[in-house]
Amino acid sequence: MSAGTPAPAGTTKGERMPRRDDYGHIASFPTRWNDNDVYGHVNNVVYYAAMDSAVNAWMIAQGLDIEHGDAIGLVVSSSCDYHASGAYPDVLEVGVRIGRLGSSSVTWETGIFRASDSELLATGRFVHVFVDRASRRPTPVPAPLRAAMERDLIVDPE
Amino acid sequence: MSAGTPAPAGTTKGERMPRRDDYGHIASFPTRWNDNDVYGHVNNVVYYAAMDSAVNAWMIAQGLDIEHGDAIGLVVSSSCDYHASGAYPDVLEVGVRIGRLGSSSVTWETGIFRASDSELLATGRFVHVFVDRASRRPTPVPAPLRAAMERDLIVDPE
Amino acid sequence: MSAGTPAPAGTTKGERMPRRDDYGHIASFPTRWNDNDVYGHVNNVVYYAAMDSAVNAWMIAQGLDIEHGDAIGLVVSSSCDYHASGAYPDVLEVGVRIGRLGSSSVTWETGIFRASDSELLATGRFVHVFVDRASRRPTPVPAPLRAAMERDLIVDPE
Amino acid sequence: MSAGTPAPAGTTKGERMPRRDDYGHIASFPTRWNDNDVYGHVNNVVYYAAMDSAVNAWMIAQGLDIEHGDAIGLVVSSSCDYHASGAYPDVLEVGVRIGRLGSSSVTWETGIFRASDSELLATGRFVHVFVDRASRRPTPVPAPLRAAMERDLIVDPE
Numbered sequence: 001m002s003a004g005t006p007a008p009a010g011t012t013k014g015e016r017m018p019r020r021d022d023y024g025h026i027a028s029f030p031t032r033w034n035d036n037d038v039y040g041h042v043n044n045v046v047y048y049a050a051m052d053s054a055v056n057a058w059m060i061a062q063g064l065d066i067e068h069g070d071a072i073g074l075v076v077s078s079s080c081d082y083h084a085s086g087a088y089p090d091v092l093e094v095g096v097r098i099g100r101l102g103s104s105s106v107t108w109e110t111g112i113f114r115a116s117d118s119e120l121l122a123t124g125r126f127v128h129v130f131v132d133r134a135s136r137r138p139t140p141v142p143a144p145l146r147a148a149m150e151r152d153l154i155v156d157p158e
Numbered sequence: 159m160s161a162g163t164p165a166p167a168g169t170t171k172g173e174r175m176p177r178r179d180d181y182g183h184i185a186s187f188p189t190r191w192n193d194n195d196v197y198g199h200v201n202n203v204v205y206y207a208a209m210d211s212a213v214n215a216w217m218i219a220q221g222l223d224i225e226h227g228d229a230i231g232l233v234v235s236s237s238c239d240y241h242a243s244g245a246y247p248d249v250l251e252v253g254v255r256i257g258r259l260g261s262s263s264v265t266w267e268t269g270i271f272r273a274s275d276s277e278l279l280a281t282g283r284f285v286h287v288f289v290d291r292a293s294r295r296p297t298p299v300p301a302p303l304r305a306a307m308e309r310d311l312i313v314d315p316e
Numbered sequence: 317m318s319a320g321t322p323a324p325a326g327t328t329k330g331e332r333m334p335r336r337d338d339y340g341h342i343a344s345f346p347t348r349w350n351d352n353d354v355y356g357h358v359n360n361v362v363y364y365a366a367m368d369s370a371v372n373a374w375m376i377a378q379g380l381d382i383e384h385g386d387a388i389g390l391v392v393s394s395s396c397d398y399h400a401s402g403a404y405p406d407v408l409e410v411g412v413r414i415g416r417l418g419s420s421s422v423t424w425e426t427g428i429f430r431a432s433d434s435e436l437l438a439t440g441r442f443v444h445v446f447v448d449r450a451s452r453r454p455t456p457v458p459a460p461l462r463a464a465m466e467r468d469l470i471v472d473p474e
Numbered sequence: 475m476s477a478g479t480p481a482p483a484g485t486t487k488g489e490r491m492p493r494r495d496d497y498g499h500i501a502s503f504p505t506r507w508n509d510n511d512v513y514g515h516v517n518n519v520v521y522y523a524a525m526d527s528a529v530n531a532w533m534i535a536q537g538l539d540i541e542h543g544d545a546i547g548l549v550v551s552s553s554c555d556y557h558a559s560g561a562y563p564d565v566l567e568v569g570v571r572i573g574r575l576g577s578s579s580v581t582w583e584t585g586i587f588r589a590s591d592s593e594l595l596a597t598g599r600f601v602h603v604f605v606d607r608a609s610r611r612p613t614p615v616p617a618p619l620r621a622a623m624e625r626d627l628i629v630d631p632e
Binding site: 038039043044045048049052066067072074075076077078079080081082085126 | 196197202203207230232235240284
């Protein structure tokens with residue numbers, strides 16, 4: 001079904017909603033005709049595709065080789081809270097930061113905004129565990145990638 | 159990226175993993191060629207499409223009118239834990255039950271299995287809030303739907 | 317946009333529409349919630365996913381190794397005519413046959429039906445050229461696959 | 475399967491391939507992580523989503539009301555030729571023009587390019603028939619939309 005909130009939008013009390021500048025990287029994510037569902041809004045599933053695409057494109061830009069590299073990232077858990085509805089042809093903006101950086105795992109935090117008015121539509125997170133492509137056993141986050149993560153995406157939003 | 163677990167599969171300690179018969183309804187979900195990603199496994203996003211499709215088809219079969227009915231279900235949050243990898247052309251089976259049934263909200267719990275060997279691939283959950291189609295304000299779960307939920311999907315797995 | 321025909325449905329004069337038994341293989345393709353678009357029907361793009369999934373699953377069942385095999389099939393052209401509209405939660409049935417079998421190319425012909433009443437929704441076709449995975453130069457259709465194609469999918473619907 | 479051409483790329487003899495400036499409108503279409511298939515390239519189906527999204531966004535920008543307007547466009551046929559392979563995270567550019575404008579039907583022609591080097595990846599076309607939302611009988615292309623089509627998208631490429 002559509003993603004969204006009922007009219008009296010729910011916010012976690014006492015915690016401010018994230019803003020664009022709480023994220024170290026912003027990726028543009030134009031919606032597609034078939035992202036909308038019968039209810040006329042972007043389907044809830046699409047927000048996960050937005051997160052996945054934003055994070056992977058950032059890693060590829062930092063040198064991750066998705067075709068032949070030794071380390072690949074597997075998603076072990078993910079979640080999303082929906083705050084407002086988007087609709088094609090909205091362009092979305094996906095803010096990306098890292099909540100926790102372990103030796104072989106990364107917790108990504110994202111905020112998804114409507115580009116036209118910067119309204120926050122969804123906040124999501126997911127955990128990557130890096131594994132060896134062949135053995136599928138955990139392997140350290142590749143060093144150059146880790147350096148880029150530490151430099152660009154570990155944000156203290158206080 | 160792909161969904162899955164690193165070789166030493168993580169399980170929540172002290173809590174047994176769900177089985178097919180912990181769910182009141184099972185829906186078949188054949189994978190599609192383009193569900194696989196570069197790593198050769200069903201993309202993590204697809205599991206949300208599986209949950210969404212299984213739950214909505216069940217509600218439509220119980221009489222929910224997605225085109226003209228007054229009440230529509232909006233997803234306000236969702237999450238998924240990935241236990242093992244599926245790959246096209248696997249057929250998946252989506253087990254559906256209800257964890258909590260409020261006056262206008264429903265917490266769906268799902269277990270996604272590989273049909274061929276009943277291996278548990280993922281466990282997910284999401285919350286629907288029913289709203290009035292026009293005003294988008296919360297409205298009670300339609301009575302016939304609630305009756306079907308109580309009859310078929312409130313399962314006590316212990 | 318949705319796929320379908322305007323009320324006075326167009327049929328090519330003098331040519332009968334295909335039926336289920338004109339195809340050597342039939343694959344089930346349940347629709348998904350997000351296959352429907354804003355107009356309440358299965359999006360035209362989904363029919364191509366149905367063809368692609370039906371054909372590839374058939375080839376995998378005949379032994380094609382999509383992860384490590386030397387030969388891979390690239391789509392060089394495709395087309396589809398839409399005769400009527402489907403809608404989630406319809407189950408579709410994809411009929412598959414081969415129109416032309418060259419040394420390294422295959423022309424697939426498909427008919428997509430609604431399972432509940434066998435109404436023909438779409439007819440499509442696409443051409444695979446088999447290429448070597450590494451060099452991407454044309455290579456013969458693998459012999460066991462060709463034998464299965466000749467045995468099962470070259471249908472003369474006269 | 476992936477879309478692409480075998481190494482000795484096929485071109486229709488005697489006919490030059492279209493260029494970006496053969497189109498009256500260009501839409502940006504960033505690829506997504508799950509657009510790539512097992513063979514590491516953008517799946518052939520995605521090019522249809524690109525065409526559909528580019529054309530509908532253009533019509534919405536010209537005033538087409540997809541939620542409440544009387545006229546809706548149904549796709550009655552479509553086709554695509556694949557000339558080269560794209561891969562996530564490529565950004566695609568979709569060139570749009572009109573090949574034939576009838577009273578209630580429009581033949582869209584598209585050229586899909588890789589943004590980084592303007593290489594032509596695919597050429598596609600599809601036919602919309604405008605129908606009345608309720609009766610689903612053919613209806614004229616809405617006048618303001620027709621005027622915009624004539625002004626911007628009827629291109630003579632010679």
